[in-house]
Amino acid sequence: MDHLHFAVTWGQDTAHDLVVQALMTLFNTLGATPGSIDRIAICGNPIQLSLFQGIPIDDLAYAGDKKKEKYHIADQDRSAAVRDAGEIAGMGAFEGCELRVPPAVKHEVGADALALLVKSGMLDSPEISIATDYGTNAEMALKVDDIIYTGSAAAGPALEGQEVACGTLAKPRVVSDIDFEDGAFRSTVLSDDMDECTGALFNPINGEIYEEGTIAATGITGTGVIALIKEGMETELVKLPHIKTRHKALLLHDDLYFDEHDLVEAGRAIGAIRAGHVTLCDAAGIDVKDIETAYMSGAAGTYMDAAKAHMVGLVPYAVRDVYQIGNTSLALARDVLLSEDRLWELEDVARSVRGSHVMFATSPAFKKAYINELSYWEEGMPFERMQTMLKRRGLPMVAAPTTDPKVHRIVVKDIPDLGTEGLRVLERTGTLLTMKIEECTLCGLCEEVCTHDAIELHEDGTVVIRSDLCDGSHCQKCIHACHEELLCWECLEVVER
Amino acid sequence: MALKKIKERSMALDIDPDDILVRYNVRLEKEITPEEAAEELYPDDPHLKPIAQAVFVGDEEGVVAGLEKAISGGMDPLKLIDDALIGGMNVVSKLYDEAVIYLPDVMLSSDAMQKGIEYCKSKATSDMKPKGTVICHVAEGDVHDIGKTIVVALLRANGYNVVDLGRDCPVEEVVEHVEKERPLMLTGTALMTTTMYAFKHINDKLKEKNLALPFVCGGGAVNQDFVSKLEFGVYGEEAPQAPRMAASILSGANVGKLREEFHKH
Amino acid sequence: MVKRFTTMAYDDPDEMTFGVAKEPVKAGLGLTIGDGFTTPEINYAPRPETASSKEKLVKEYKSITTDIMDRMVAVGFPGVVLETEHVQEMTNNPEWGAAVAHAQKEIMERYHDEYGINCALRHTPGDIREDRDYLRLREDKYDTLLKSFELLAENGVDMLSVESMGGKEVFDHAILRDDVPGVLFSIGCLGAMDMEYIWKDIVKIAKDHNVVPAGDTDCAQANTAMFVAGGLLDKNLAHTLAIIARTISASRTLVAWECGATGPNKDCGYEGTILKSIGGRPIAQEGKTSTCAHSDVMGNLVMQCCDLWSNESVEYHGEFGGTSVQAWGETLAYDCTLMNVALKTGTEKTLRDLFMLSDKYRDPQGYVLAYPNAWKVGKAIVEDGDDLYLRAKNAALETCNILEEGVNEGLKLTRFETKALRDAKIALEGLPDDQDTFVSESLDKYKKEVRVFEPKRNYDL
């Protein structure tokens, strides 16, 4: 469930408690007691960092200046800081433990974006280069000469697998890649250790399995989605905006599928990123083809097959080199943890970048470029027509990729070094939302429609939703399913723990 | 090639028909460019045609130049709005509906037409009587205005006078404008789940002031259930519904009728 | 007496082939139709000047019959069906038709005795039930028509058919206006009601005389739509609408079988494959071999499941290779030979698919009539088999779905066709859920709009 929405609907305090509790669970799992921890460093987007620290997020939740003025919503200070962790509500026991917080560039471009800039190494290279975090906020930075242009295309969670029916974040036992092989599609599935394993060989038209995979899969990651689109387009099964099979969907193994609605969602995200690239180039006065190097980060940016991402338009078309640099946020947190100087260096970088930050929200270039993308992905406007439109609008040109860039996979995994004990994912970091439905007929429809197994119906007509599994306000399938209109989003209450 | 291979693996017997037959009707149609398709639809009048043409290709200067010439030739600026500008835009709407042209084309043309309308108004001696007025806005606190921009363009393309209040528009400002303009309908767009509640406030204020009118709410964040709970609320799922809703209102539909016609479940 | 179809004869479309029906029909002299082989059905028209007297007509038909039988024997074909579609005079004067039948049958018997060639004679009286602009479906002319059937059955005809035209007055109005609900009303309701009226009587006559009550065709309406739609470049009527009229007509033409007719239906009913999927009875079809009479856009495809293979109609005259009936008859018979070889060698499914694929993507009409899709339409019909309105509406909506899916599978539609399809679907989806409402609404509408529509007189509505 989207944390911003959760915090606004059920209170920032509740959200804060959840974050802190998750951290406590992490410490407990690692066997670390409050007294034994000297220093904590964090990294993430401004919402995440604010929720943890208890900084009000109204200025993030409401984007328009007019509304902020009306309700006297002040922009919060999100510069680099060193604090006492004991000040954080619910963490009194950590008094004396140092908390290092990296700065945000502008309110929607946070420390995670900074991590991208710094950890990619692009600051030290003379080339025209672009770094993109392929996540929900799609932060991006373009470096031309010594100026860095930043922006955030808010691509949405599709590239992280959400909003897509069978989509999921990268985790064990999910499809992370697809290749065309011998007249069929071959999937790659992540193992329990997040290694890439050979998945099933199948026919996407009818879902027929020619060869079983080594591991069964429970979902498709954003990178899998990109690969599906790329292979779909190349085999002409995907002809925007349609999927040209009987079921209007690509059928995979283990009941997984990718349909036209998913295609629209993915298109909106891919389109937002390409439009963002165009907008930054426009601001810098260069053409998209002038970009020589691209850095890809974020979980999606790590596992994505860079060549495929390049083919669908997620990477500027004429780049020579692509570097996949992994989860830079984690790396940056580690840097900051080890060196306070590093933290203040970051503050300097953030300040220098602020001047050339491009607000996509007010940028006519972004709006025009994105409407082009919407038409390309959702209406099937031919690519050539999109180029004509860019030209008529005086925007930097995009083109279909002609040569393959050299791909440098700096890291193979999201978290490159898992240590000797391997990776374990904390389960149940969320909370429960519940309501008692007086006139419930116990028809069970609400439970039936939920594709995330997030909702449970009890015999007395109480429903319980797990916030960590639920897709939240974007989904609401259960709410719509209830024929009596008894289920109601706003009536749900957070269960005290 | 690859598609063929996949098909071969899957179906009993099927073919790629392109090698054995030609759908000449489809082929002929493909070869028509949007410009050619439009050519058949322009008004015949030699003064009107170039203006309509300029609207179609989105050439703002061409529109104004054409209008200038027509007006100096003695034509009535207000009549030019209907015959040349909206006439040209009708061509755009028709070809958009038929998927000959695409959204970006409509946006360009809509801008060009708007320039033309402003020019004509500045030259006119009397007031113009539009088909109807619609007020559009993006919820307060929300900067996502692309959906709204499309709605505005499509409404204009269909001859409605649109008062565009832009993004992040405070509740009070929306209500004030409704009071002043008494439009056919009000539209609101919200893409953030945090901002959509503004619609509820607007609805309440409209009720308070006895300003009953259809309030069409759309945008990625809202859904039909949310909108149905508002007394004046009608859910708009896709931008092209906006002009259709306005047309229904012109032919007498109220909120209930609109819901019947446009709501899904 | 009327037994509606509520289940499919074939559970799987792949079971259906040419030459084999679930319920073969024995007819005439040694012939069984749909029992493992296909048979040519030759159609002809006398030269116009011969219609002036009974004697001239009888003479003309004798020549025609002799020519055909001669050629069949000369080239060595095992069986043949002759179909005589009446010129008006032969039905208006029932004894003329009877005399022709008698003369034809005598000749056929001679060939059967002499050479052992299996053969049967089908007669199709003209639907004469009209008076200038007005249909007169249930009055004097109806009695004349029944009289004609009666005399034909007494005079050697083996199979009785008709091309009934109930609903045509409303259909002609609706089809010119792209009015799909009107098409549904005229074919699906009015046409079906009239068929029920007339086929109960035909079946009774056939039974009394121990001849075959074969079947009908929606020539009057669905074929009109097909001809108005024309070739690929014609734009008078979208081909997507023509095929909707066609699939609705399947629900209508089926009524003959429901009244006790046993097949084979009439050759020009392109809805035949759908009928066969539901009823399992043999069908006559025509396609590339009826180019002498009209052009269509699925000349091979319609062979996919035929039991009789026909040429629709050719005027009797000389050709370089003999007379026209000999030329076309021979062509039909060679086609049948090919199909029969396929049946014998177990390759009939391949040949069937070749026929089907050669036209499946040529036109939306062929696409829907391709047997796997035709079967789906059949299934939609039997889903509400007991309700004439609902099943016709099901057929129409299923057609829309098949076409919409088809676009994803290689069928190409023009914008004109796509738009007509979209509008049709919207109109269909807006229709009421029950027959009474639909019929009463339609009655109100068409009583006002169609001057010649007289529901009480013609349909007792």
Ligand code: B12
């Ligand atoms: C493009 C985009 C942006 C652009 C907006 C540019 C602009 N000028 O509008 C930019 C990059 C600026 C942006 C910024 C932000 N965004 Co943003 N953005 C998107 C994105 C990618 C697409 C939205 C869009 O334009 N869709 C296309 C339009 C056409 O759709 P639409 O408006 O819904 O309209 C359609 C229908 O709804 C309907 N319709 C709409 N109105 C009406 C009216 C009527 C009458 C009718 C009939 C129909 C109708 O018609 C249209 C189709 O035909 C989405 C994610 C996604 N994949 O959807 C996120 C998204 C909306 N953004 C989001 C967020 C959070 C933000 C930020 C606040 C991010 C941040 N971390 O700070 C910032 C804003 C901060 C700021 N001050 O700028 C979130 C909202 C989440 C939530 N819980 O609500 C989303 C969903 C992404 C996500 N999940 O994180 N964003």
Ligand code: SF4
């Ligand atoms: S169906 Fe309901 S519980 Fe399940 S994910 Fe969607 S909103 Fe959450």
Ligand code: SF4
């Ligand atoms: S859908 Fe509604 S009525 Fe049915 S079980 Fe769920 S809450 Fe109860």
